[in-house]
Amino acid sequence: MDKIKIGIVGSRFAAMLHAESYKRCIYAEIKSVSAIDNLNEFADEYKIPKRYEDYHEMFEKEDINLVSVCVPNFLHKDVVVAAAETGKDIICEKPLATSIADAEKMVNVCKKNKVKLMYAEDWIFAPALTRAKQICKEGAVGEVLYIKAKETHSGSHSVYAQKKEYCGGGSMIHLGIHPIGFLPWFVGEEIIEVVSMKSGGEEKNLLHKNYSGEDWAASLVTFENGIRGFVEGNYITCGGMDDIIEIYGTNGNLHIDLTKGSPISVYSRKGYGYAVEKADFTYGWTKPAVDEIQSLGYFNEISHFVDCVRNNTEPKEGTRGEDGLKALAVVSAIYESAETGKLVKVKDIIQ
Ligand SMILES: NC(=O)c1ccc[n+]([C@@H]2O[C@H](COP(=O)([O-])OP(=O)(O)OC[C@H]3O[C@@H](n4cnc5c(N)ncnc54)[C@H](O)[C@@H]3O)[C@@H](O)[C@H]2O)c1
Structure with missing residues (x-):
């Protein structure tokens, strides 16, 4: 073909x-x-x-x-x-x-x-996360009760991401969107309500006073079946991108370090080219990523989408346009909750 x-x-x-x-x-x-x-x-x-x-x-x-x-x-x-x-x-x-x-x-x-x-949503294709889902499905941790997930780093390289008008918000829409898109696929349930906080942009940010969107945001979320969750996106994390997912069940728990779990440890006085996304130097002890195109899910994602076009099949759950819309509705609910200080139901944002 x-x-x-x-x-x-x-x-x-x-x-x-x-x-x-x-x-x-x-x-x-x-x-x-x-x-x-x-x-x-x-x-x-x-x-x-x-x-x-x-x-x-x-x-x-x-x-x-x-x-x-x-x-x-x-x-x-x-x-x-x-x-x-x-x-x-x-x-x-x-x-x-x-x-x-x-x-x-x-x-x-x-x-x-x-x-x-x-x-x-590349997290849905990341090998560590698809493996974790399989382990949970086998019942290894029992019934899932609570999930914590975050993406954080020290600030976006893109000037567009730093401005609310171009980005749609700050760290939650830009980074927190990963756990928000990933979690419903992982637990097989939609997020239905949120209670949130965020920094206020510009002078009201924790660190990045030149960013018009927030540089810190976090939300407690509830899924349809009562599972509790906590999602976070922030730009105040030094030392490289930090993607952590923790799953707590009735019979065990599971911890995934998606970005810094390299099997390689390097000590370098001189430094070298590249360690992990958004890390600003490579001196001293570092744990360089082996292959982020693979470990963060990009290759599996693109090859899945190419297959969908070749075979005229639908993309997997979590990666259809409608799933992107649902993730955005959760982000909007999080922003509304942070601004009003109230619990917000996602169904009030989108039917
Ligand atoms: N999935 C991920 O892990 C991931 C990582 C980084 C960025 N992103 C997303 O990818 C998108 C791009 O982010 P980026 O970091 O590459 O941004 P960037 O600011 O580094 O680059 C923006 C790009 O858009 C192009 N562009 C701007 N206006 C254009 C126009 N009118 N016509 C054609 N091209 C135009 C620019 O030439 C530039 O190449 C964003 O939506 C971002 O959220 C996703």
Whole structure:
């Protein structure tokens, strides 16, 4: 069968994660890229033949099957709508959008144009997390009672992520969206209500006074069947990205260190190239990631989505456009709760 022809929109961090994953995928070929900066550098690096500054032009001219949407959050809706209207299947980065109205529009336009909208929640494909789910399903920890999950680091490299108007919020929508998207898939239940707190942006932030979105947010959540959860996203964590998931059951518990659980320990006086995402130096003792494209789920995610397009099958639960919309509804409920100081029911945000 022919390879699936890919067009990437974006040329920086997320685009690199997608391109590295496509490179390992035998049934995918990156045909074109569109971006407003770093275009030739990115295209040269991944040997992408066609380059466009305008993604509309790329969608019109190029014979591509699948589009990777790797632009700042506020642009997801426009790029997804344009791709859907030209008949392309789509992988959209997290969060699905910056507002519920945009996310609903994206889901509806893709349905109307009969194209796939696949939501790139990489945690659902991370080998450690799929293994943990299997262990829980076998009953190893008994009945799950409580789950804690967080993604935190020292601040986003992307200027768009630092501004609420482009990002849709701060650390919760940008980082906390991972546990929020992952947990319903893990426990097989939706989050129904939340009680939350967050820092207030700019001067009211804990650390990043130049970020208009919050730099710290946390929420207690309840699932349909009564399981309790705690999710967090913050930008006040030094030493590299920290993704921790803890599961407490009636007969045991389980702890996953997704980002710093490397089997390699290095002590270096001089330092070296790279240890883990967002770590600022590599001197002294470090635990370098072996292969983040694999361990954080990116390769499994992209190859699953390529398979969905090749075989015309639906993406797995947790990674459909509708799942991205649900995750965004939980984030919106968390923001409302943090602002009002009240418990918020997710069904009041989205039916
Ligand atoms: N799943 C993950 O782990 C993960 C990690 C990082 C980022 N992301 C997501 O990926 C998306 C991009 O993040 P990033 O860190 O790469 O951002 P970035 O700020 O580093 O890069 C933004 C990219 O968008 C391009 N762009 C901006 N406006 C454009 C336009 N009008 N047309 C075409 N291209 C345009 C820029 O050229 C640039 O390549 C965000 O939604 C972010 O949340 C996901």
